[in-house]
Amino acid sequence: MHAALTRVATAQAATDELFRSLRALSGAPWELLRNSPDRLGRLATFLPSNNLLYSYVLFGVIPSLYTDEVRIRPSARVAPAAMAVHEILGPQLRGLGGGRIIMAPTSQRDFLADCARSDAVVFTGQPDNGEAVAAHLPAGALLLTFGSGPNPLVVGPAADPEAACRTVLDARLYNSGQDCLSTDIVFVHRSLVREVVPRLAEALAGIRVGDRRDPGTRVAPLVYPDAVEDAARFLTAHREFVVHGGRVDVARHVVEPTLLHLPWQEAFHPPEFFSPVVCVMEYDDPRKIARWLNSPEETARGMYVSVFGEPAFAEAARIGTSVVCHERITFDAEDGNRPFGGYGPRAGSVRRNGTVTGRPLLLSAEAGSRAGS
Template sequence: MPFADRVDALRAVRRYVADNEDAVLRILTEISPHRTADAELRSFLATLDGAEEEIRRVRPGRVPRAAVFMPSNIPLYSYALYLLVASLYSGEIAFRPSSEIKSQTRRLHALLAPVHGLPIKIFELSQRKFVTGPVREADLIAFTGNYSNAETIREGLTEDQLFLFFGRGINPFVIAPDADLTRAAHDVTNIRLYNSGQDCFGPDVVFTPQGRTEEFIDLLSTELNSLRFGQNSDPAVDYGPIFYDSALVNCSDYLVRHARHIRHGGRIDLPSRRIEPTILLWDFDDKIPLDEMFAPVFNVVAYPGAMRLRERLASPYFSEHALGAMVYGNDPETVKVLAKRHRTCVNHTLLDAEDGNRPFGGFGMRANYLSYGGERHAEPLLMSQAVARNLPAAAPVSVGGK
């Protein structure tokens, strides 16, 4: 392990967060409902618990400098994934908080930095200045965000810089003809309403067999009617206010343009920032806009048969956005088609499958990729594994006089 002496720092942070959950949750619930914030905290602790085993298993070499563009959600979990675990093989780490949650990220860092004392430094710069400063000097760069921004940054890098892009996928949710519809409706509600719909694992499309679509919509509507809206600080609520202005604007525009497809919900209350969980029903041949939306919206598509569904799922559009997929019921051929490019879950969701110490993602270039030596490769990513496989081990570096 390149920086084995830092393991104690990660253990100290783990103890601190476990002993001071309320202080951490107060920050996280400014962004997310209490249930989501609590789940994020558990994922943070689990990732730190698995950090030593990850580094000993993967065996990354020593990286002198890393630069990280932090995501616009899950700030605590990201702090573990991209900063704390990475400090076990990175000499120094510079990170830029997303402008949308800059305050929350800054306060989390202020809370944790005195505990760990690691060479992890926050840079509250514009993206351009961060690129021309810390990124230019870094050996490893991790970027979470949209594909076009990632490409702009990548094009300015040298071939010996390792660039990791963590993006978003369509994450289709497929219901086979023999599926337990009650279970499917419950599980798709859980993952689509996670963080009030503001999560990149949420499925942007739900495929249901034509003969069972109405039954599924009835069950899904019942699930949605049972949900409780409230303030994020309330542990009992199922979903809360939409945090991101862009999500409110994009969802409002989407529902206005496609109002004729709404089968449930569709109401937005701007003063409370509440978007009512909404179901839209589409025919299989409709031209469906599947841009990712950070909102509790379900695009349900009735498919006529397995063959046409598999052709759609293997199409170039789904392939280039391939990250994760979920299949409920018994349809091994559809699973086989999806599994060629997606992280595919059968009768459970992507949230159930995620492990912060293991590679995650799919093989879609617009979903995630690594770039090194002038070549891009779309594959499931884990920072330590990408370093171990691509960067030559560097000589020991001096950090803080040591």
């Protein structure tokens, strides 16, 4: 299984994914007892292109316990690796009492026909594409769309600079940055900028791009060519703010671990980098961050915001549509048996009977009799 996962993930990320998958499976009985999902006839799942095993568990194995048939379409980008996961794990599930799990790299058109005949659909990908899927579904079908958000990380004036730098790298470099939970912008209080930025630059200078199968590799060539091209365009446009790195080899799919330091720009809304790009923006007043998180752009895609050493947010559970993670990063907060994400409708939403609501998502909770009534 580890060999299958390292086709698209670093060895470190694959090991972490194995343990997260085991934890989710261990928590499945508790999850179903707590949520009492209704029995589903068919579930159609668009498998994401990363976290293949973990997604297979969350959107295939656990739902099969209350679904007669789960049909999974792997992303065309990583279909061979996804099929390998299914071929390894699928036979182990037979005879355990769950519904059938069928995975096939079918065309978009054929799979949309499967979706139209399903009681529930899980879509992972661009929100606009999720709208196209919704157009093919009957009104009563349950649609969960999992998008992405910038997941800002705040390094406040009371944070420890050394610990903050380790935290930033953990949040940004997971699987070379190819994860929707990775932070796309780091807000650093002005009082700590002179300590944090040089530390980050020094740490990134020590990271080399290596073979993703090597357990010591933290950053590897990227799996997605468009992520490489997007990073190249962004770094070219923001060259004046590059503190370290900045080189991109499109042919080898390599984005050098890179640090940018931007002054405060309230109109700046980072892209989803999906690459080892650390984007630091300094701030002097936490109210500016609150306004930024409450802007229309960020309330649409609010997932999580990690806060370290910022007293102004010590009691906050949400800022805008982003769920606050106090003194921990998104990867520490995420739990496969609990609702995932924030309240931004482009980050994650549930649709049923024409009503679309952005909120943290868990399929078993949305399939529960109270949620579906």
